[in-house]
Amino acid sequence: MAAMNMSEEQKARVSGMMKTWERRKKISGRLDQIKNRVAVYSGKGGVGKTTVAVNFAAYLASQGASVGILDADIDCPNADKVLGVNRRPEYNDGTLIPAERAGVKIVSMAYFQEDEEEAIIWRGPMITNALNQFLEITEWGELDYLIVDMPPGTSDAPLTVMQILQLTGFVVVTTPQRLAGLDAKRSINMVRKMNIPILGIAENMSGGVFGTGGGEDLAKEMNAPFLGALSVSAAYMDETQLPSLHDTNIRDEYGTLSEKTVKQLEKLQTESN
Numbered sequence: 187m188a189a190m191n192m193s194e195e196q197k198a199r200v201s202g203m204m205k206t207w208e209r210r211k212k213i214s215g216r217l218d219q220i221k222n223r224v225a226v227y228s229g230k231g232g233v234g235k236t237t238v239a240v241n242f243a244a245y246l247a248s249q250g251a252s253v254g255i256l257d258a259d260i261d262c263p264n265a266d267k268v269l270g271v272n273r274r275p276e277y278n279d280g281t282l283i284p285a286e287r288a289g290v291k292i293v294s295m296a297y298f299q300e301d302e303e304e305a306i307i308w309r310g311p312m313i314t315n316a317l318n319q320f321l322e323i324t325e326w327g328e329l330d331y332l333i334v335d336m337p338p339g340t341s342d343a344p345l346t347v348m349q350i351l352q353l354t355g356f357v358v359v360t361t362p363q364r365l366a367g368l369d370a371k372r373s374i375n376m377v378r379k380m381n382i383p384i385l386g387i388a389e390n391m392s393g394g395v396f397g398t399g400g401g402e403d404l405a406k407e408m409n410a411p412f413l414g415a416l417s418v419s420a421a422y423m424d425e426t427q428l429p430s431l432h433d434t435n436i437r438d439e440y441g442t443l444s445e446k447t448v449k450q451l452e453k454l455q456t457e458s459n
């Protein structure tokens with residue numbers, strides 16, 4: 187009887203291992219179709235991660251790249267709103283087909299929320315499960331870039347996301363103020379501890395009352411490339427348009443950001459060959 191139990195137990199364990207292996211294989215297969223997985227990250231909330239992630243993605247797509255956004259900000263997923271997508275992805279036969287606008291495909295953690303206003307407080311294992319499931323079932327197709335809108339800070343949530351996504355590198359967003367720089371430093375150190383490259387630092391909300399220069403100073407101090415300044419602008423208040431496509435100045439700023447980021451990605455690629 188005991189032997190029988192053992193063997194049932196063993197069978198269950200083997201079957202569990204097979205399932206995990208199958209899942210990993212499926213996820214690797216999906217991730218292999220994506221050339222670059224670039225996370226947009228900051229130490230502090232509200233510095234413009236989502237704005238930068240979405241406008242950066244839209245700019246890259248406007249230049250002919252195939253681009254997706256994964257909104258991995260579990261606590262406050264809103265990248266689909268900023269992109270201006272109000273449809274959910276299609277779920278067909280076990281596959282999730284991302285919604286799309288301006289040539290950018292998007293899948294958001296918001297789709298796990300029943301009620302939009304509901305706060306999400308997820309522990310690490312639940313985030314792991316949800317993200318794995320996303321990666322397993324989402325049909326991105328071939329992508330040049332998957333831009334990941336990260337949760338802010340250095341807590342459980344961003345760590346879990348970093349571990350699962352096998353990220354190529356990070357674009358760190360900061361604002362001109364010194365306090366934002368301090369938080370950004372902390373997050374850069376965390377990324378480096380995880381051995382993921384920092385592609386560079388962008389200074390958002392640059393100019394006007396916030397001043398300018400904090401991002402470039404931080405880049406020098408942290409020995410990271412400076413990806414450029416993104417001006418504070420009223421154009422971001424118009425929810426119907428994407429400023430990186432429709433505002434001449436902002437388009438130029440995103441042109442610089444994209445050019446510098448792509449250069450870093452190419453450098454990484456050459457180094458790894």
Ligand SMILES: Nc1ncnc2c1ncn2[C@@H]1O[C@H](COP(=O)(O)OP(=O)(O)OP(=O)(O)O)[C@@H](O)[C@H]1O
Pocket residue numbers: 228230231232233234235236237238259262338390391392416417418419420422423
């Ligand atoms: N360069 C800018 N000029 C003017 N407003 C901006 C700029 N960048 C972002 N904003 C505005 O600032 C607010 C916060 O931006 P956003 O939601 O992108 O920040 P976030 O870092 O993603 O925040 P969270 O940590 O909550 O996810 C938004 O209302 C956005 O429109």
Ligand SMILES: [Mg+2]
Pocket residue numbers: 235236237259262264335
């Ligand atoms: Mg955000």
